Amino acid sequence: MNLPEGKKIYFASDNHLGAPTPKESFPREQKFVQWLDEVKKDAAAIFLLGDLFDFWFEYKTVVPKGFTRTLGKLAEITDSGIPVYYFVGNHDLWMNGYFEEELNIPVYHKPQEFTFNTTTFFIGHGDGLGPGDKGYKRMKKVFTNPVAKWFFRWMHPDIGVKLAQYLSVKNKLISGDEDVTFLGEDNEWLVQYCKRKLKSKHRDYFVFGHRHLPMEIELNEKSRYTNLGDWIGYYTYAVFDGEDLKLLYYKK
Template sequence: MLKTIINLEPGKKVYFASDQHFGAPNPKESKMREEKFIRWMDEIKEDAQVLFLMGDLFDFWHEWKHVIPKGYVRVLGKIAELKDRGIHIYFFVGNHDLWMKDYLEEEIGCTVFYKKQYFEMGGKQFLLAHGDGLGPGDKGYKRMKKLFTNPVAQWFFKWLHPDIAMKVALYLSQKNKMISGEEDKAFLGEDKEFLIIYSKEKLKSEKLDYFIYGHRHLPMVLDLEQKAKYINLGDWISYFTYGVFEKDFELKTFADGTKKNYP
Protein backbone atom coordinates (compact mmCIF):
# COMPACT_ATOMS: atom_id res chain seq x y z
CA MET A 1 0.00 0.00 0.00
CA LEU A 2 1.66 3.19 -1.20
CA LYS A 3 0.96 6.26 0.89
CA THR A 4 1.99 9.89 1.13
CA ILE A 5 3.29 11.02 4.52
CA ILE A 6 2.60 14.62 5.53
CA ASN A 7 4.37 15.98 8.60
CA LEU A 8 2.21 18.72 10.05
CA GLU A 9 3.97 21.85 11.21
CA PRO A 10 3.03 23.25 14.66
CA GLY A 11 -0.17 25.29 14.47
CA LYS A 12 -0.94 24.17 10.93
CA LYS A 13 -4.04 22.31 9.76
CA VAL A 14 -5.32 20.18 6.90
CA TYR A 15 -8.56 21.24 5.21
CA PHE A 16 -10.97 19.21 3.07
CA ALA A 17 -13.84 20.35 0.83
CA SER A 18 -15.88 18.63 -1.86
CA ASP A 19 -18.74 18.89 -4.34
CA GLN A 20 -18.94 22.57 -5.11
CA HIS A 21 -20.41 21.91 -8.58
CA PHE A 22 -19.58 25.40 -9.77
CA GLY A 23 -21.44 26.28 -12.95
CA ALA A 24 -24.72 24.81 -11.71
CA PRO A 25 -27.58 25.49 -11.94
CA ASN A 26 -26.64 28.64 -13.86
CA PRO A 27 -23.76 31.16 -13.88
CA LYS A 28 -25.57 33.73 -11.70
CA GLU A 29 -26.42 31.34 -8.85
CA SER A 30 -23.08 29.61 -9.15
CA LYS A 31 -21.22 32.90 -8.74
CA MET A 32 -22.88 33.49 -5.37
CA ARG A 33 -21.60 30.13 -4.13
CA GLU A 34 -18.19 30.76 -5.70
CA GLU A 35 -17.89 34.01 -3.74
CA LYS A 36 -18.64 32.18 -0.49
CA PHE A 37 -16.04 29.52 -1.27
CA ILE A 38 -13.48 32.23 -1.99
CA ARG A 39 -14.23 33.87 1.37
CA TRP A 40 -13.73 30.49 3.04
CA MET A 41 -10.35 30.04 1.35
CA ASP A 42 -9.39 33.50 2.60
CA GLU A 43 -10.36 32.39 6.12
CA ILE A 44 -8.24 29.24 6.10
CA LYS A 45 -5.12 30.48 4.33
CA GLU A 46 -3.39 31.65 7.52
CA ASP A 47 -3.25 28.23 9.21
CA ALA A 48 -3.64 25.81 6.28
CA GLN A 49 -0.72 23.59 5.40
CA VAL A 50 -2.69 21.32 3.06
CA LEU A 51 -5.97 21.69 1.17
CA PHE A 52 -7.71 18.64 -0.27
CA LEU A 53 -10.31 19.41 -2.95
CA MET A 54 -12.15 16.11 -3.02
CA GLY A 55 -13.87 16.23 -6.40
CA ASP A 56 -16.66 17.86 -8.42
CA LEU A 57 -15.29 21.35 -7.98
CA PHE A 58 -17.01 22.00 -11.30
CA ASP A 59 -20.36 20.69 -12.48
CA PHE A 60 -18.61 19.90 -15.73
CA TRP A 61 -15.03 20.29 -16.86
CA HIS A 62 -13.26 19.39 -20.07
CA GLU A 63 -9.87 20.41 -21.38
CA TRP A 64 -9.27 20.82 -25.06
CA LYS A 65 -5.72 21.40 -26.27
CA HIS A 66 -6.03 25.20 -26.14
CA VAL A 67 -9.42 25.73 -24.47
CA ILE A 68 -10.92 25.33 -20.99
CA PRO A 69 -14.48 26.15 -19.86
CA LYS A 70 -15.41 29.81 -19.47
CA GLY A 71 -15.72 31.16 -15.92
CA TYR A 72 -14.34 30.25 -12.49
CA VAL A 73 -11.55 32.84 -12.80
CA ARG A 74 -11.76 34.05 -9.21
CA VAL A 75 -11.98 30.53 -7.78
CA LEU A 76 -8.97 29.36 -9.77
CA GLY A 77 -7.12 32.57 -8.93
CA LYS A 78 -7.70 32.05 -5.20
CA ILE A 79 -6.53 28.43 -5.41
CA ALA A 80 -3.41 29.69 -7.20
CA GLU A 81 -2.90 32.29 -4.46
CA LEU A 82 -3.02 29.59 -1.77
CA LYS A 83 -0.55 27.47 -3.73
CA ASP A 84 1.78 30.46 -4.11
CA ARG A 85 1.66 30.91 -0.31
CA GLY A 86 3.14 27.43 0.05
CA ILE A 87 -0.08 25.54 0.81
CA HIS A 88 -0.06 22.06 -0.71
CA ILE A 89 -3.18 21.48 -2.80
CA TYR A 90 -4.38 18.01 -3.75
CA PHE A 91 -7.24 17.70 -6.23
CA PHE A 92 -9.30 14.52 -6.56
CA VAL A 93 -11.15 14.18 -9.85
CA GLY A 94 -14.86 13.53 -9.33
CA ASN A 95 -17.54 12.15 -11.62
CA HIS A 96 -18.42 15.64 -12.90
CA ASP A 97 -14.85 16.74 -13.65
CA LEU A 98 -13.41 13.35 -14.59
CA TRP A 99 -12.06 14.77 -17.86
CA MET A 100 -9.58 16.87 -15.92
CA LYS A 101 -6.14 16.59 -17.50
CA ASP A 102 -3.06 18.67 -16.73
CA TYR A 103 -4.39 22.24 -16.53
CA LEU A 104 -4.45 22.50 -12.73
CA GLU A 105 -1.08 20.81 -12.45
CA GLU A 106 0.66 22.96 -15.04
CA GLU A 107 -1.01 26.32 -14.40
CA ILE A 108 -1.49 26.22 -10.61
CA GLY A 109 0.75 23.44 -9.35
CA CYS A 110 -1.93 21.22 -7.81
CA THR A 111 -1.38 17.50 -7.51
CA VAL A 112 -4.25 15.75 -9.30
CA PHE A 113 -5.47 12.25 -8.39
CA TYR A 114 -7.78 10.05 -10.46
CA LYS A 115 -8.35 7.30 -7.88
CA LYS A 116 -8.27 6.72 -4.13
CA GLN A 117 -5.10 7.58 -2.22
CA TYR A 118 -3.58 6.74 1.15
CA PHE A 119 -2.07 9.37 3.42
CA GLU A 120 -0.47 9.47 6.83
CA MET A 121 -0.93 12.74 8.71
CA GLY A 122 -0.36 13.41 12.38
CA GLY A 123 0.29 9.73 12.93
CA LYS A 124 -3.17 8.83 11.58
CA GLN A 125 -3.91 6.70 8.54
CA PHE A 126 -6.27 8.09 5.89
CA LEU A 127 -8.00 6.68 2.83
CA LEU A 128 -9.17 9.55 0.62
CA ALA A 129 -11.34 9.35 -2.50
CA HIS A 130 -14.11 11.24 -4.23
CA GLY A 131 -16.18 8.09 -3.77
CA ASP A 132 -17.87 7.49 -7.11
CA GLY A 133 -17.79 3.89 -8.28
CA LEU A 134 -16.57 2.46 -4.97
CA GLY A 135 -18.39 -0.30 -3.17
CA PRO A 136 -21.29 -2.46 -4.35
CA GLY A 137 -24.21 -1.39 -6.52
CA ASP A 138 -24.46 1.80 -8.59
CA LYS A 139 -24.03 -0.40 -11.67
CA GLY A 140 -25.66 2.03 -14.09
CA TYR A 141 -23.23 4.77 -13.17
CA LYS A 142 -20.25 2.39 -13.28
CA ARG A 143 -21.15 1.42 -16.86
CA MET A 144 -21.54 5.08 -17.78
CA LYS A 145 -18.17 5.93 -16.21
CA LYS A 146 -16.47 3.27 -18.32
CA LEU A 147 -17.91 4.95 -21.41
CA PHE A 148 -16.87 8.45 -20.32
CA THR A 149 -13.32 7.37 -19.48
CA ASN A 150 -12.93 5.41 -22.71
CA PRO A 151 -10.13 7.02 -24.78
CA VAL A 152 -12.10 6.60 -28.01
CA ALA A 153 -15.17 8.37 -26.57
CA GLN A 154 -12.96 11.17 -25.25
CA TRP A 155 -11.27 11.53 -28.65
CA PHE A 156 -14.62 11.96 -30.42
CA PHE A 157 -15.91 14.41 -27.80
CA LYS A 158 -12.90 16.71 -28.09
CA TRP A 159 -13.69 17.29 -31.77
CA LEU A 160 -17.03 18.89 -30.90
CA HIS A 161 -16.99 22.68 -30.90
CA PRO A 162 -16.65 23.74 -27.22
CA ASP A 163 -19.94 25.69 -27.32
CA ILE A 164 -21.83 22.57 -28.43
CA ALA A 165 -19.88 20.22 -26.17
CA MET A 166 -20.45 22.34 -23.06
CA LYS A 167 -24.17 22.74 -23.75
CA VAL A 168 -24.67 18.99 -24.13
CA ALA A 169 -22.47 18.10 -21.16
CA LEU A 170 -24.06 20.59 -18.76
CA TYR A 171 -27.54 19.42 -19.72
CA LEU A 172 -26.65 15.79 -19.05
CA SER A 173 -24.76 16.65 -15.88
CA GLN A 174 -27.73 18.43 -14.32
CA LYS A 175 -30.59 16.29 -15.65
CA ASN A 176 -29.39 12.69 -15.71
CA LYS A 177 -28.95 11.06 -12.29
CA MET A 178 -27.20 8.07 -13.82
CA ILE A 179 -24.46 10.38 -15.06
CA SER A 180 -24.33 12.56 -11.97
CA GLY A 181 -24.31 9.59 -9.63
CA GLU A 182 -26.41 11.60 -7.18
CA GLU A 183 -29.18 9.80 -5.35
CA ASP A 184 -31.62 10.82 -2.65
CA LYS A 185 -29.71 12.68 0.06
CA ALA A 186 -31.56 10.88 2.84
CA PHE A 187 -29.38 8.49 4.83
CA LEU A 188 -30.12 4.95 3.64
CA GLY A 189 -28.68 3.10 6.63
CA GLU A 190 -25.26 1.58 7.17
CA ASP A 191 -26.21 -1.63 5.36
CA LYS A 192 -27.22 0.26 2.18
CA GLU A 193 -24.76 3.14 1.95
CA PHE A 194 -22.19 1.87 -0.56
CA LEU A 195 -19.30 3.98 0.76
CA ILE A 196 -19.88 2.77 4.32
CA ILE A 197 -20.01 -0.83 3.09
CA TYR A 198 -16.78 -0.24 1.16
CA SER A 199 -15.07 1.26 4.22
CA LYS A 200 -16.09 -1.63 6.46
CA GLU A 201 -14.70 -4.12 3.95
CA LYS A 202 -11.41 -2.23 3.85
CA LEU A 203 -11.12 -2.43 7.63
CA LYS A 204 -11.09 -6.22 7.42
CA SER A 205 -7.67 -6.13 5.78
CA GLU A 206 -6.21 -2.66 6.42
CA LYS A 207 -5.60 -0.53 9.52
CA LEU A 208 -7.07 2.88 8.82
CA ASP A 209 -8.25 5.72 11.05
CA TYR A 210 -10.22 7.87 8.62
CA PHE A 211 -12.17 7.26 5.42
CA ILE A 212 -12.91 10.63 3.83
CA TYR A 213 -15.14 10.98 0.77
CA GLY A 214 -17.22 13.43 -1.20
CA HIS A 215 -19.77 12.43 -3.86
CA ARG A 216 -22.64 11.56 -1.52
CA HIS A 217 -23.49 15.21 -0.66
CA LEU A 218 -24.57 14.10 2.82
CA PRO A 219 -22.31 15.51 5.59
CA MET A 220 -21.64 12.84 8.18
CA VAL A 221 -19.13 11.51 10.69
CA LEU A 222 -19.84 7.88 11.58
CA ASP A 223 -17.91 5.69 14.00
CA LEU A 224 -16.78 2.35 12.57
CA GLU A 225 -15.02 -0.61 14.14
CA GLN A 226 -11.40 -0.35 15.33
CA LYS A 227 -12.02 3.31 16.27
CA ALA A 228 -12.06 4.27 12.59
CA LYS A 229 -14.36 6.97 11.23
CA TYR A 230 -16.34 7.25 8.02
CA ILE A 231 -16.61 10.88 6.89
CA ASN A 232 -18.59 12.42 4.10
CA LEU A 233 -17.76 16.06 3.49
CA GLY A 234 -21.21 17.10 2.27
CA ASP A 235 -21.32 19.83 -0.37
CA TRP A 236 -21.22 23.55 -1.14
CA ILE A 237 -24.74 23.59 -2.56
CA SER A 238 -26.94 22.95 0.47
CA TYR A 239 -24.61 22.48 3.46
CA PHE A 240 -21.38 24.44 2.81
CA THR A 241 -19.51 21.92 4.95
CA TYR A 242 -15.82 21.15 5.12
CA GLY A 243 -13.37 19.11 7.16
CA VAL A 244 -10.37 20.17 9.21
CA PHE A 245 -7.69 17.98 10.76
CA GLU A 246 -5.02 18.94 13.26
CA LYS A 247 -4.88 16.23 15.92
CA ASP A 248 -8.41 14.99 15.30
CA PHE A 249 -10.92 15.46 12.50
CA GLU A 250 -13.78 17.96 12.75
CA LEU A 251 -16.67 18.56 10.36
CA LYS A 252 -17.60 22.24 10.16
CA THR A 253 -19.87 24.53 8.17
CA PHE A 254 -19.43 27.92 6.52
CA ALA A 255 -23.12 28.26 5.71
CA ASP A 256 -23.55 31.75 7.18
CA GLY A 257 -20.07 32.95 6.23
CA THR A 258 -18.43 31.99 9.53
CA LYS A 259 -16.63 28.80 10.52
CA LYS A 260 -18.77 26.70 12.88
CA ASN A 261 -18.99 23.08 13.97
CA TYR A 262 -21.46 20.95 12.03
CA PRO A 263 -24.26 20.31 12.78
Protein backbone atom coordinates in the same frame (compact mmCIF):
# COMPACT_ATOMS: atom_id res chain seq x y z
CA MET B 1 3.38 14.77 5.98
CA ASN B 2 4.44 16.15 9.34
CA LEU B 3 1.88 18.64 10.61
CA PRO B 4 3.58 21.69 12.18
CA GLU B 5 2.23 22.96 15.47
CA GLY B 6 -0.75 25.25 14.95
CA LYS B 7 -1.31 24.10 11.38
CA LYS B 8 -4.34 22.18 10.08
CA ILE B 9 -5.45 20.07 7.14
CA TYR B 10 -8.67 21.17 5.41
CA PHE B 11 -11.06 19.13 3.27
CA ALA B 12 -13.96 20.26 1.04
CA SER B 13 -15.99 18.74 -1.78
CA ASP B 14 -18.90 19.09 -4.20
CA ASN B 15 -19.21 22.78 -5.04
CA HIS B 16 -20.71 22.13 -8.50
CA LEU B 17 -19.82 25.62 -9.67
CA GLY B 18 -21.82 26.54 -12.75
CA ALA B 19 -24.97 24.68 -11.67
CA PRO B 20 -27.77 25.21 -12.29
CA THR B 21 -26.46 28.32 -14.09
CA PRO B 22 -23.25 30.35 -13.72
CA LYS B 23 -25.27 33.32 -12.44
CA GLU B 24 -27.04 31.29 -9.76
CA SER B 25 -23.84 29.57 -8.61
CA PHE B 26 -21.84 32.82 -8.40
CA PRO B 27 -22.80 33.61 -4.75
CA ARG B 28 -21.68 30.09 -3.79
CA GLU B 29 -18.37 30.66 -5.56
CA GLN B 30 -17.87 33.92 -3.68
CA LYS B 31 -18.54 32.14 -0.39
CA PHE B 32 -16.10 29.35 -1.21
CA VAL B 33 -13.37 31.82 -2.18
CA GLN B 34 -13.96 33.61 1.13
CA TRP B 35 -13.53 30.26 2.93
CA LEU B 36 -10.27 29.58 1.06
CA ASP B 37 -9.03 33.03 2.04
CA GLU B 38 -9.70 32.27 5.70
CA VAL B 39 -8.30 28.75 5.93
CA LYS B 40 -5.05 29.63 4.14
CA LYS B 41 -3.98 31.43 7.33
CA ASP B 42 -3.33 28.18 9.20
CA ALA B 43 -3.53 25.52 6.48
CA ALA B 44 -0.71 23.02 6.13
CA ALA B 45 -2.59 21.59 3.12
CA ILE B 46 -6.01 21.75 1.45
CA PHE B 47 -7.74 18.72 -0.07
CA LEU B 48 -10.51 19.24 -2.62
CA LEU B 49 -12.39 16.00 -3.15
CA GLY B 50 -14.01 16.51 -6.53
CA ASP B 51 -16.95 18.08 -8.33
CA LEU B 52 -15.58 21.57 -7.81
CA PHE B 53 -17.27 22.24 -11.15
CA ASP B 54 -20.55 20.88 -12.37
CA PHE B 55 -18.77 20.20 -15.66
CA TRP B 56 -15.11 20.36 -16.64
CA PHE B 57 -13.42 19.11 -19.79
CA GLU B 58 -9.90 19.95 -20.93
CA TYR B 59 -9.37 20.35 -24.64
CA LYS B 60 -5.75 20.65 -25.76
CA THR B 61 -5.89 24.46 -25.79
CA VAL B 62 -9.26 25.25 -24.18
CA VAL B 63 -10.84 24.91 -20.73
CA PRO B 64 -14.42 25.89 -19.78
CA LYS B 65 -15.15 29.58 -19.35
CA GLY B 66 -15.65 30.98 -15.86
CA PHE B 67 -14.57 30.19 -12.27
CA THR B 68 -11.89 32.90 -12.48
CA ARG B 69 -12.06 33.81 -8.79
CA THR B 70 -11.76 30.21 -7.64
CA LEU B 71 -8.89 29.38 -9.97
CA GLY B 72 -7.09 32.61 -9.11
CA LYS B 73 -7.43 31.98 -5.37
CA LEU B 74 -6.12 28.43 -5.74
CA ALA B 75 -3.13 29.75 -7.71
CA GLU B 76 -2.47 32.32 -5.00
CA ILE B 77 -2.56 29.62 -2.32
CA THR B 78 -0.18 27.23 -4.08
CA ASP B 79 2.14 30.13 -5.01
CA SER B 80 2.37 30.93 -1.29
CA GLY B 81 3.69 27.43 -0.62
CA ILE B 82 0.52 25.77 0.71
CA PRO B 83 -0.07 22.48 -1.12
CA VAL B 84 -3.50 21.79 -2.60
CA TYR B 85 -4.52 18.28 -3.67
CA TYR B 86 -7.39 17.52 -6.03
CA PHE B 87 -9.42 14.33 -6.50
CA VAL B 88 -11.58 14.21 -9.61
CA GLY B 89 -15.30 13.59 -9.17
CA ASN B 90 -17.95 12.27 -11.50
CA HIS B 91 -18.60 15.79 -12.87
CA ASP B 92 -14.94 16.59 -13.60
CA LEU B 93 -13.54 13.26 -14.74
CA TRP B 94 -11.83 14.83 -17.72
CA MET B 95 -8.91 16.63 -16.09
CA ASN B 96 -5.73 16.19 -18.06
CA GLY B 97 -2.89 18.43 -16.92
CA TYR B 98 -4.35 21.93 -16.54
CA PHE B 99 -4.40 21.95 -12.73
CA GLU B 100 -0.90 20.49 -12.57
CA GLU B 101 0.61 22.85 -15.14
CA GLU B 102 -1.22 26.10 -14.35
CA LEU B 103 -1.98 25.80 -10.63
CA ASN B 104 0.70 23.37 -9.39
CA ILE B 105 -2.05 21.13 -7.98
CA PRO B 106 -1.59 17.34 -8.21
CA VAL B 107 -4.70 15.56 -9.47
CA TYR B 108 -5.75 12.05 -8.44
CA HIS B 109 -8.22 9.84 -10.29
CA LYS B 110 -8.41 7.16 -7.59
CA PRO B 111 -8.51 7.19 -3.77
CA GLN B 112 -5.15 7.66 -2.09
CA GLU B 113 -3.70 7.07 1.35
CA PHE B 114 -1.99 9.88 3.26
CA THR B 115 -0.36 9.96 6.69
CA PHE B 116 -0.35 13.15 8.74
CA ASN B 117 2.04 12.71 11.66
CA THR B 118 1.02 9.15 12.59
CA THR B 119 -2.65 9.34 11.55
CA THR B 120 -3.64 7.56 8.35
CA PHE B 121 -6.28 8.86 5.95
CA PHE B 122 -7.86 7.18 2.94
CA ILE B 123 -9.18 9.94 0.67
CA GLY B 124 -11.19 10.09 -2.55
CA HIS B 125 -14.30 11.49 -4.21
CA GLY B 126 -16.37 8.34 -3.72
CA ASP B 127 -18.21 7.80 -7.00
CA GLY B 128 -18.55 4.22 -8.19
CA LEU B 129 -17.12 2.69 -5.02
CA GLY B 130 -18.72 -0.11 -3.06
CA PRO B 131 -21.59 -2.39 -4.10
CA GLY B 132 -24.47 -1.28 -6.32
CA ASP B 133 -24.65 1.84 -8.52
CA LYS B 134 -24.19 -0.41 -11.57
CA GLY B 135 -25.81 1.99 -14.03
CA TYR B 136 -23.37 4.75 -13.20
CA LYS B 137 -20.40 2.38 -13.17
CA ARG B 138 -21.23 1.32 -16.74
CA MET B 139 -21.63 4.95 -17.77
CA LYS B 140 -18.31 5.90 -16.17
CA LYS B 141 -16.52 3.31 -18.30
CA VAL B 142 -17.94 5.02 -21.38
CA PHE B 143 -16.94 8.50 -20.19
CA THR B 144 -13.37 7.45 -19.36
CA ASN B 145 -12.89 5.47 -22.56
CA PRO B 146 -10.08 7.09 -24.62
CA VAL B 147 -12.04 6.70 -27.86
CA ALA B 148 -15.13 8.40 -26.41
CA LYS B 149 -13.01 11.26 -25.06
CA TRP B 150 -11.32 11.62 -28.46
CA PHE B 151 -14.66 11.98 -30.24
CA PHE B 152 -15.93 14.49 -27.67
CA ARG B 153 -12.75 16.55 -28.01
CA TRP B 154 -13.46 16.99 -31.70
CA MET B 155 -16.86 18.50 -30.96
CA HIS B 156 -16.79 22.31 -30.95
CA PRO B 157 -16.51 23.51 -27.32
CA ASP B 158 -19.60 25.73 -27.63
CA ILE B 159 -21.63 22.64 -28.51
CA GLY B 160 -19.84 20.08 -26.34
CA VAL B 161 -19.85 22.13 -23.14
CA LYS B 162 -23.51 23.15 -23.52
CA LEU B 163 -24.55 19.53 -24.16
CA ALA B 164 -22.54 18.25 -21.20
CA GLN B 165 -23.92 20.93 -18.88
CA TYR B 166 -27.48 20.05 -19.88
CA LEU B 167 -26.93 16.33 -19.27
CA SER B 168 -25.12 17.00 -16.00
CA VAL B 169 -28.17 18.76 -14.58
CA LYS B 170 -30.94 16.68 -16.19
CA ASN B 171 -29.69 13.09 -16.27
CA LYS B 172 -28.89 11.65 -12.83
CA LEU B 173 -27.70 8.33 -14.28
CA ILE B 174 -25.07 10.18 -16.30
CA SER B 175 -24.09 12.44 -13.42
CA GLY B 176 -23.96 9.58 -10.92
CA ASP B 177 -25.69 11.63 -8.24
CA GLU B 178 -27.64 9.77 -5.56
CA ASP B 179 -30.60 10.65 -3.37
CA VAL B 180 -29.47 13.00 -0.62
CA THR B 181 -31.07 11.06 2.21
CA PHE B 182 -29.35 8.82 4.71
CA LEU B 183 -29.95 5.22 3.66
CA GLY B 184 -28.75 3.52 6.85
CA GLU B 185 -25.28 2.08 7.35
CA ASP B 186 -26.15 -1.22 5.66
CA ASN B 187 -27.27 0.59 2.51
CA GLU B 188 -24.66 3.33 2.32
CA TRP B 189 -22.31 2.05 -0.38
CA LEU B 190 -19.33 4.08 0.82
CA VAL B 191 -19.74 2.79 4.37
CA GLN B 192 -19.68 -0.76 3.02
CA TYR B 193 -16.65 0.08 0.90
CA CYS B 194 -14.76 1.46 3.91
CA LYS B 195 -15.55 -1.56 6.05
CA ARG B 196 -14.29 -3.84 3.29
CA LYS B 197 -11.04 -1.86 3.01
CA LEU B 198 -10.53 -2.17 6.76
CA LYS B 199 -10.39 -5.95 6.45
CA SER B 200 -7.07 -5.69 4.63
CA LYS B 201 -5.52 -2.65 6.34
CA HIS B 202 -6.27 -0.24 9.17
CA ARG B 203 -6.90 3.43 8.43
CA ASP B 204 -7.87 5.99 11.04
CA TYR B 205 -10.10 8.08 8.77
CA PHE B 206 -11.89 7.54 5.48
CA VAL B 207 -12.83 10.86 3.88
CA PHE B 208 -15.07 11.10 0.81
CA GLY B 209 -17.48 13.45 -0.93
CA HIS B 210 -20.04 12.62 -3.66
CA ARG B 211 -23.02 11.91 -1.38
CA HIS B 212 -23.83 15.60 -0.74
CA LEU B 213 -24.74 14.56 2.79
CA PRO B 214 -22.58 15.44 5.83
CA MET B 215 -21.89 12.23 7.75
CA GLU B 216 -19.62 10.97 10.50
CA ILE B 217 -19.91 7.23 11.09
CA GLU B 218 -17.85 5.06 13.40
CA LEU B 219 -16.67 2.02 11.43
CA ASN B 220 -15.10 0.39 14.48
CA GLU B 221 -13.44 1.53 17.69
CA LYS B 222 -10.50 3.08 15.84
CA SER B 223 -11.77 4.08 12.38
CA ARG B 224 -14.27 6.67 11.19
CA TYR B 225 -15.92 7.49 7.88
CA THR B 226 -16.57 11.16 7.13
CA ASN B 227 -18.56 12.45 4.19
CA LEU B 228 -17.96 16.11 3.48
CA GLY B 229 -21.47 17.05 2.36
CA ASP B 230 -21.48 19.88 -0.20
CA TRP B 231 -21.28 23.62 -0.88
CA ILE B 232 -24.80 23.85 -2.27
CA GLY B 233 -27.10 23.38 0.70
CA TYR B 234 -24.79 22.54 3.62
CA TYR B 235 -21.51 24.45 3.15
CA THR B 236 -19.64 21.84 5.15
CA TYR B 237 -15.95 21.04 5.38
CA ALA B 238 -13.64 19.00 7.58
CA VAL B 239 -10.53 20.03 9.46
CA PHE B 240 -7.80 17.89 11.03
CA ASP B 241 -5.80 19.59 13.80
CA GLY B 242 -3.28 16.82 14.31
CA GLU B 243 -5.42 14.90 16.78
CA ASP B 244 -9.01 14.76 15.55
CA LEU B 245 -11.01 15.27 12.36
CA LYS B 246 -14.06 17.49 12.76
CA LEU B 247 -16.90 18.16 10.34
CA LEU B 248 -17.89 21.84 10.44
CA TYR B 249 -20.40 24.21 8.85
CA TYR B 250 -19.23 27.43 7.22
CA LYS B 251 -21.79 30.06 8.22
CA LYS B 252 -20.39 33.35 6.90
